Amino acid sequence: MNVLEVRGLTKKFGGLVAVDDVSFDLGQGEFLALIGPNGAGKTTCFNMVNGYLRPDRGTVRLNGQDLIGVRPRKIVRMGVGRTFQITRTFLSMTVIENIQMALISHHRRIFDMLSRATRLYRDEAEALLRLVSMEDQAGRASSELAYGDLKRLELAVALAPDPTLLLMDEPTAGMAPSERVALMELTAKIVAERGVSVLFTEHDMDVVFAHAHRILVLNRGGLIAEGTGEEIRGNPLVQEVYLGGGTVFGQAEAGAESEADHA
Amino acid sequence: MGFYVAQLLTGLANASSLFLIACGLSIIFGVTRIVNFAHGSFYMVGAYLAYSIVALFPDSILGFWGGVIAAALIVGLLGLIVEMTILRRIYHAPELFQLVATFGVLLIIQDMTLAIWGAADKLGPRAPGLDSAVRIMGEPIPEYDLALILIGPAVLAGIWLVFHRTRWGVLVRAATQDREMVGALGVNQAWLFSAAFVLGAALAGLGGAIQIPREAVSLQMDLSVIGDAFVVVVIGGMGSVSGAFVAAVLISVLNAFAILVFPQISIVLPFVVMAVVLIVRPYGLFGKEGSGHGAPTEPEQPLRLLSSRATLVLMALVFALAASPVVVSDFASILLVDVMVATLFAVSLHFMMGLGGMVSFGHAAYFGVGAYGAAMASNYLGLPMMPAMIVGPLAAAAAALFFGWFCVRLSGVYLAMLTLAAAQILWGVTFQSQAYTGGDDGILGIWPAAWASSDQAYFYVAFVLCIGGIWFLRRVAHSPFGYGLRGIRDSDVRAEAIGMDVKFHQWMGFALAGTMAGVAGVVFAFSKGSVFPDVLGIAQSVDGLIMVLLGGIHALAGPILGAGVFVLIEDWVSRLDYWRFIFGMIILGVVLLAPDGVAGGVDRLLRALGLRREGQA
Structure with a gap:
């Protein structure tokens, strides 16, 4: 059974069709990449799946349950974890407290006014830190962490509620090349071990081809290709999108001109 | 019918002065992102100055209007002094610091005004040449009100011209939208900020000066006007001059009619309107979500539980307090x-x-x-x-x-x-x-x-x-x-x-x-x-803010120390003459010299003594 089923997803901003009739499935334990040039609609697509944007048309189903119109925080509770393009952590807390907060919220104890937050779910939090190899940094303030460590911390936070689906928006953005490889290897390992399904967007093609089980290519809001790394590499449309200046589908001259105007 | 027209005209006349203060506040906020409590002081000082200068030229039309303008210019100069000596140092501080600092300035100016002009209210002269009433639809309307009705839009037009026709005005608008970008373009921000502050202060001074024929000049003018001015700025949208005008007219006219139905409403009405506007349009009528506030503040350190020694010290203090009576x-x-x-x-x-x-x-x-x-x-x-x-x-x-x-x-x-x-x-x-x-x-x-x-x-x-x-x-x-x-x-x-x-x-x-x-x-x-x-x-609320600031906002112990220090200082200082001046100076001293407050200092001390656990890093 598919973890995520997206059908006919469409979103317009004024006259601009940001995402146009996009459909795809994400299988159990699959590592699915969503790629495309700038402005292709990746982030819009993402934000409709995680509930931050309401689509104009289309459906999103998670394990058979409809996600359209569900608030982001409810979607989290239904088993969707997420990491952000720019890391979002609680900077005034330590590394382990960040994870404990995710666990506290998951176990619905966030309104507890008498327990000591730092003493709750400590073992579970430590186990998650070990998973991302950060157990030696548990007590550090997260504001002191290097960027690559923040990304790993965010991954551990996202995994805390034991999600079935992980949404990662540009997980390696802003990282050094060697760190990128390490982070994605770690993510791939966790995906394999825990059976989590991952949908991620990414600009770094090395990362995508090295790890994604399957790749979706978006351009101008539409899905133009879908397949394994090999298939995508060999796809002439994709090559044109990435190498040929963004003009595809033999679009009208007007479209090409407005693109040139933007450049 | 004539009665209602008269009410409308009174409302419009009230709007002018309110607009002048509020638009100055709005310009200052737009450019510097400072919520300036001392703006009420500029208004008050403008009124006192106009009162004194106009008194030098009795019954002279030129003397009256010249005095009004001179008062506004002197207040602009006062604004420049405040900006250069105090605010310039705290543009990158958190909002709270700025607010409390400007409240300190308010206290200082209040006592300086008291020292110069004394405690008694001053009754200003009527404006020569505009001292009688004309009949409009049978109702007497003071001529001066009609002049005020013209002054508001005239100033608005003047500001519009400056903002749209001069390079400086364009920069002010740009800074209101995105301050960092303006800095990145190589604009001299210090100069831009000072100029905006001077303009804002002068407008407030003008707002006070033109009020002298209509209301008694008193030491309560500063705080009584600042609430309404904040309201107008927020309703109009922070940083928007035309918004301030629309909001000033809206509030004043609504007020002029509402008091007919419910005489007590005038104190509450502006705030009710503001609450409604903010709920419907969170950034005000003409406001947009501006760029962020100053530089990102330094991230706070994680909370740590007290070490057992520190807990003992704390317990001892609590027992000492319990035994004190x-x-x-x-x-x-x-x-x-x-x-x-x-x-x-x-x-x-x-x-x-x-x-x-x-x-x-x-x-x-x-x-x-x-x-x-x-x-x-x-x-x-x-x-x-x-x-x-x-x-x-x-x-x-x-x-x-x-x-x-x-x-x-x-x-x-x-x-x-x-x-x-x-x-x-x-x-x-x-x-x-x-x-x-x-x-x-x-x-x-x-x-x-x-x-x-x-x-x-x-x-x-x-x-x-x-x-x-x-x-x-x-x-x-x-x-x-x-x-x-x-x-x-x-x-x-x-x-x-x-x-x-x-x-x-x-x-x-x-x-x-x-x-x-x-x-x-x-x-x-x-x-x-x-x-x-x-x-x-407001004063009680600000006391709370000062206590938190005095103690240091980043520590749990901060407000405890701050409140203790505050009450003791207040108890001592309030027995002195000009205690507001002294208190204002203390506030400014803390803001400028010890921005992490008393708790920051104590925290450093505790770490040095090993009473507080260090982070593992």
């Missing part, structure tokens, strides 16, 4: 009750502001509702002290739940402004509901139960409630709930992404802080035996 005089134990009340008030404010990131300019509202709740329960329902002490915090909780629901929908300065509006509404209602609250006369004769009536016994009542409240809030700060509030402050996006209901959580935090302020208010009411509308006023 046996040792010290009755007078000192009354002072200690004041300290405890102030501390709980400050801790509750810090809870929502420091931990929750929700800056409140109106926390006194809940302190006051607590005090009035207990006072009214005791005097009108005839409840004994203990039940009345429960009614007070419940009333504060209800008020905080009601206003908090609206407030948490906004953030940053807008949230702060809405809290101010809430406090002013409550203040206005209290002030005017003579039959229930005693109005200005307050409620007298709120005495503790017989068993608690000695100073010593009441000390222990206060001790249990205040120290208990402080302990509880500290406990909550370390609990998941408190961590959740801090998490939302750090990153609301992440909080939502771990499944938290951000607005609900903040709402509950707001309500808890308000309830605990209410507890402080109750203890206060029974210790003084009386309550007056001041307990809900």
Whole structure:
């Protein structure tokens, strides 16, 4: 059974069709990449799946349950974890407290006014830190962490509620090349071990081809290709999108001109 | 019909002065992102200066208008001095610092004005040539009002020309939209900021100067106008000059008609309108979500539990406090009750502001509702002290739940402004509901139960409630709930992404802080035996902010130290002449020299002595 089923997803901003009739499935334990040039609609697509944007048309189903119109925080509770393009952590807390907060919220104890937050779910939090190899940094303030460590911390936070689906928006953005490889290897390992399904967007093609089980290519809001790394590499449309200046589908001259105007 | 036209014209005339002050405030906020409390002082000084200068040229038309303009220019110069000596150093400080610093300036200017012009109100001359009334549709309209009606739009047109036709004006508009970008383009920001501040101050001075034929010049002008000016700026949209004009006209005209139906409404009306506008349009009528506030502040250090040695020291201090009535005089134990009340008030404010990131300019509202709740329960329902002490915090909780629901929908300065509006509404209602609250006369004769009536016994009542409240809030700060509030402050996006209901959580935090302020208010009411509308006023709210700032906002111990220091300084200074001046100087000293407050200093000391655990890093 598919973890995520997206059908006919469409979103317009004024006259601009940001995402146009996009459909795809994400299988159990699959590592699915969503790629495309700038402005292709990746982030819009993402934000409709995680509930931050309401689509104009289309459906999103998670394990058979409809996600359209569900608030982001409810979607989290239904088993969707997420990491952000720019890391979002609680900077005034330590590394382990960040994870404990995710666990506290998951176990619905966030309104507890008498327990000591730092003493709750400590073992579970430590186990998650070990998973991302950060157990030696548990007590550090997260504001002191290097960027690559923040990304790993965010991954551990996202995994805390034991999600079935992980949404990662540009997980390696802003990282050094060697760190990128390490982070994605770690993510791939966790995906394999825990059976989590991952949908991620990414600009770094090395990362995508090295790890994604399957790749979706978006351009101008539409899905133009879908397949394994090999298939995508060999796809002439994709090559044109990435190498040929963004003009595809033999679009009208007007479209090409407005693109040139933007450049 | 003629009567209504006359009301309309009066409203429009009132709008002019209000617009001048508010647009200056708006320009200053737009460019520098400073919420300038001292703006009311510029207005007041403008009026005093105009009064003195115009008096030199009696019955001269040129003398009158020349005096008005000279007053505005001198106030502009005063603005330049304030900007260059004080504000320039704190542009990158958090909002709270700036607000408190400008309040310090307000205090200083108030006492300097008192020293120069004395305490008596001054009655300004009528404007020569405009001192009679004309009949419009049968109703007498003062000529001067008609002149005022023209001055507002004329100034608006002038500012519009400057902003759209000069390079400087374009830069001001650009900075209002995105300050960092303007800096990145190589614009000399220091110069731009100074110029904007001078313009804003001069406009406020002009606003005050043109009021002299209409109202008595007094030392209360500064605080009485600043509330309305804030309201106009917020309704119009911060940084928007035309918004300020529309809002000033809206408020003044609405007010001119509303008082016909309900004479008491004028104090409350602006704040009600503001609350409605902010709920419908969170950035005001013409406002847009501006660029961020100053530079990103340094991230706060994680909370650490006290080490066992520090806990022992703390326990010893609490026991010493508990034992103090046996040792010290009755007078000192009354002072200690004041300290405890102030501390709980400050801790509750810090809870929502420091931990929750929700800056409140109106926390006194809940302190006051607590005090009035207990006072009214005791005097009108005839409840004994203990039940009345429960009614007070419940009333504060209800008020905080009601206003908090609206407030948490906004953030940053807008949230702060809405809290101010809430406090002013409550203040206005209290002030005017003579039959229930005693109005200005307050409620007298709120005495503790017989068993608690000695100073010593009441000390222990206060001790249990205040120290208990402080302990509880500290406990909550370390609990998941408190961590959740801090998490939302750090990153609301992440909080939502771990499944938290951000607005609900903040709402509950707001309500808890308000309830605990209410507890402080109750203890206060029974210790003084009386309550007056001041307990809900701006000054009381600002006192709380100063205590938090004085102690240092980044530490849990901050408000405790701050409140203690504040009450002791106030007790000492308020016996002196010109205590406002001294107090203002102390505030400025703290803001400029010790921005992490007393707690920052103590924290450094504790670390040095090894009483506080270091981070592992």
